[in-house]
Amino acid sequence: MKFDTLRNSALAKDLSDSEIRKVAGLFGEKRLEEGKTVFVENMAGENLYLIGQGTVQISRMVAEGDERTLVILAPEDVFGEMAIVEEAPRSATARVAENAILLILKRGDFETLCDQDPALGLKLMRNIVRTFTRRLRDNQEEYREMLLWSQKTEKL
Numbered sequence: 001m002k003f004d005t006l007r008n009s010a011l012a013k014d015l016s017d018s019e020i021r022k023v024a025g026l027f028g029e030k031r032l033e034e035g036k037t038v039f040v041e042n043m044a045g046e047n048l049y050l051i052g053q054g055t056v057q058i059s060r061m062v063a064e065g066d067e068r069t070l071v072i073l074a075p076e077d078v079f080g081e082m083a084i085v086e087e088a089p090r091s092a093t094a095r096v097a098e099n100a101i102l103l104i105l106k107r108g109d110f111e112t113l114c115d116q117d118p119a120l121g122l123k124l125m126r127n128i129v130r131t132f133t134r135r136l137r138d139n140q141e142e143y144r145e146m147l148l149w150s151q152k153t154e155k156l
Helices: 002-007 017-024 107-116 118-155
Strands: 028-032 037-039 047-063 066-073 093-106
Touching: 002 017, 002 047, 002 093, 017 118, 093 107, 107 118
Parallel strands: none
Antiparallel strands: 028 093, 037 093, 047 066, 047 093
């Protein structure tokens, strides 16, 4: 499952089958039931997640006690990718919307890969950055509307 899920994801762009096998070997696997929280906004992050099965809702707090869904992710989608690039708090909350199998890449394992195989580490990093920037572009208008809505509710 790891190999096929990874091969069909944006993380595997321009990777050979042998490179995909090597990267797939770094991923752990976790099963989570619907409603379980993967991580919470502002908590420390250390893992990138790849959905093997199920769906995950990504949301953000826009006002005290008011959470807004940003996107629902499906199999082969990646989330939490910035946690392996930098040590910063999570920018959103991730909850399982439908029973899921998540493939997990830890920051330490990614860093070891980059040290041991810099060319493969660079390819993977490019794909992580592409995923992140594509998501930013795709959600730029929705994010802007959410910020404007948040500002309006704060004034009330």
